[in-house]
Amino acid sequence: MINDYKIDSLNSFKLKDHKTDDNHLCEDKEKALKLTKKNIDKIYEYQQKLYAEKKEGLIIAFQAMDAAGKDGTIREVLKVLAPQGVYEKPFKAPSSTELAHDYLWRVHKAVPEKGEISIFNRSHYEDVLIAKVKKLYKSQNKADRINEDIIIENRYEDIRNFEKYLYNNSVRIIKIFLNVSKKEQAERFLSRIEEPEKNWKFSDSDFEERVYWDDYQQAFEDAINATSTEECPWYVVPADRKWYMRYVVSEIVVKTLEEMNPNYPIVTKEILERFEGYRTKLLEEYNYDLDSIRINKKNQ
Numbered sequence: 001m002i003n004d005y006k007i008d009s010l011n012s013f014k015l016k017d018h019k020t021d022d023n024h025l026c027e028d029k030e031k032a033l034k035l036t037k038k039n040i041d042k043i044y045e046y047q048q049k050l051y052a053e054k055k056e057g058l059i060i061a062f063q064a065m066d067a068a069g070k071d072g073t074i075r076e077v078l079k080v081l082a083p084q085g086v087y088e089k090p091f092k093a094p095s096s097t098e099l100a101h102d103y104l105w106r107v108h109k110a111v112p113e114k115g116e117i118s119i120f121n122r123s124h125y126e127d128v129l130i131a132k133v134k135k136l137y138k139s140q141n142k143a144d145r146i147n148e149d150i151i152i153e154n155r156y157e158d159i160r161n162f163e164k165y166l167y168n169n170s171v172r173i174i175k176i177f178l179n180v181s182k183k184e185q186a187e188r189f190l191s192r193i194e195e196p197e198k199n200w201k202f203s204d205s206d207f208e209e210r211v212y213w214d215d216y217q218q219a220f221e222d223a224i225n226a227t228s229t230e231e232c233p234w235y236v237v238p239a240d241r242k243w244y245m246r247y248v249v250s251e252i253v254v255k256t257l258e259e260m261n262p263n264y265p266i267v268t269k270e271i272l273e274r275f276e277g278y279r280t281k282l283l284e285e286y287n288y289d290l291d292s293i294r295i296n297k298k299n300q
Contacts, residue, residue, distance in 0.1 A: 057172070
């Protein structure tokens, strides 16, 4: 069950209990690849209905350590999504304009309209992850009344309220933590160094951030514990096997869309009657034969 990876209550999560190389839902790689393909087809079908219905928006947010596979998973699992109504938003270091606003300002701007999907490559959680590990809030301008000792706790509360607000206003959020091991990260970094076509993926900062590995692991655990709710749960996905990680992510997205249950809008009897009038006029306009049109369309 995909719920094996779901965290939906506060303060119940321990990262050490979640194996990065787990594959118990599907141990066979070829089978997982086939199941992923089927899920991708389902995701496409649901997206078409979601866009047509325009009742609910969806955010798919990815968080992970470097080299865990965010970009590849987005590319492989969500490539099927039609460009219309789908947006990918990478959340990098905030600009000076973004820093001049509250930290959720740039996130709220990326919230999808009803019927649309936003893919967050990193997210508002950066402000309780890297900001916590590096204590970035200490160098940011703020009112004298702000107590730095409880900034992160306050942000957890902000995030819970923000996500509940979105849920109450017809926007769902899937929060996915790709859980990669330190050993696997090292091997992927080595691959980026050894293979020329992957050199561009590696940077000095990637290696330097490994110094903070334990601090980041604790920051992820704390954030997930503080923000996992029934309405807006986290999914902790084992990421050491890319094929399995992508399969699990595809299952999570399909499950969520199934729960949303989008449908094409129902066309009323009155509209169908008008359509019949348009149909008659169009056929008469060029003396069309409907059967011939169907044959021509099949041959195109």
